[in-house]
Amino acid sequence: MPDPDGGFTRLWDEHYDDVLRYAARRIDHETARDIAAETFLIAWRRRGDIPPDHPFPWLLNVARNVLANETRSHHRRTRLWDRLRGDGAHPPAADVASGLAEGGRIAAGLSRLSARDREVLQLVGWDDLDARAAATVMGCSVKTFSVRLHRARRRLTAALAEIDAADRPAPAAPLQRSHQV
């Protein structure tokens, strides 16, 4: 691969996979590829602006805006929904078989939160950012982010408790403790 700009190539090698994962956690995989490419196109055009010490939160901040533009586009969204309602729209088989598996339970809890709460939790829980990096991505202060995180966590816990209460099965037959080894 030619190396027209050492800094950019390094950025690509070190962070493309992570940016793609960030996008793929939030949108279908084909579109996630587009989001990642668009993010790096912007990075290429603005490569003088990228903070050399902490390029990754900067990249995710760009990716977040690209993603927001993408989901704002009505035309685009309609196409996405069509795609999702077609072949790929089935819930994972494991969830169907065993009620709400843990992943499905958390996803259901997240779906009850505001978009901002979800993003706060996902940046930490999935994208593995610390408060400082996540604050950069969201364009707020570290302190604000920490407060948002704390509140979002509380609201997620409450949502999960609600789901568990609704999901509780009818009383089962007594456990057969005598066979316990």
Add this chain to the structure above:
Amino acid sequence: MNDLHEVRRIMAPADPCPPGTFDGAAHDPAGRAAYARITAATDRRTAPSRRMTFRLVAAGGVAGALVAGAVVATGGGGPSHPAPAQASETQQVLNVAATFALKKPFTAPRPGQWVYTETRFRRSGVPGRGQVIKPGSPLKTQVDRTWVRADGKVMALYDQGKLVTSATGGAAAMPPTDYATISKLPTDPDGMLAWFSKQKTPNQGNEGAFQMLGSLLLNNGALPPAQTAAAYRAMAKIPGVTVDRTAKDATGHKAISVSFLIEGWAKDEILLDPSTYAYRGHRTTVAQDHTLPDGGRFLKGAVESYSVLVAAGVVDRPGLRP
């Protein structure tokens, strides 16, 4: 800071894109194509058109590890975000276990130090002619306490109350149980599977691989994070491995079970802690009535054996506990 840790723990099982999912995407065909087109763009205007500049065809294999997509409805009237596709539950669980293993603090033994492993086994024993092991049959308890020097050449254990030191016989143990050998095992799942397939193991193929990986986790008090993670990821690649998040261990505590059916009748499980995903022990249960060649019988539901990893760690000399 507590929030960070707690949120990661809660969210990990729902991560639709666990660490490792797109590893290498920067250099797969779609990634290379995107790189070439971006760096070929000499235009430095900062207002790219809203239209997506790249319509990249997803290259084959990109989504290979991922199964079906799910739709998550949003509350509050915001834009609806379609949820991305999810890995199979087995892959998800083992990926989380691997991720947690990598994050767990680990101190390697220094030369001359010893690795202590304490394991409590309960076994039904092998039924002789005319004997039957059934659910509720008594189990015999055995506690193994071993110290193995980091170089793998000397081990120590209590024999009738006396600490006895002996040579280990080198790295012949399978799976290996000495730090010198395990710390050099491959740290990628494919490499680890390939390594085990080259060794002499009692069972071959998928059964043998699953049992060896389980045994590696059980018998090593100081398995480095990289090898622990590789063992979990290797298990995720074995066809037929299944996960049950609602399992219970022998004492009735919640556990995550990762299992494989051996020879069609024995369900071999490793049990993980439901919140830390740390390795807890193994269990082998009879899934189908089975008669041994010499006439002894196992009845469905009987526990053949289980084990609990009680204590593990590094100490300065044999006889000490971590």
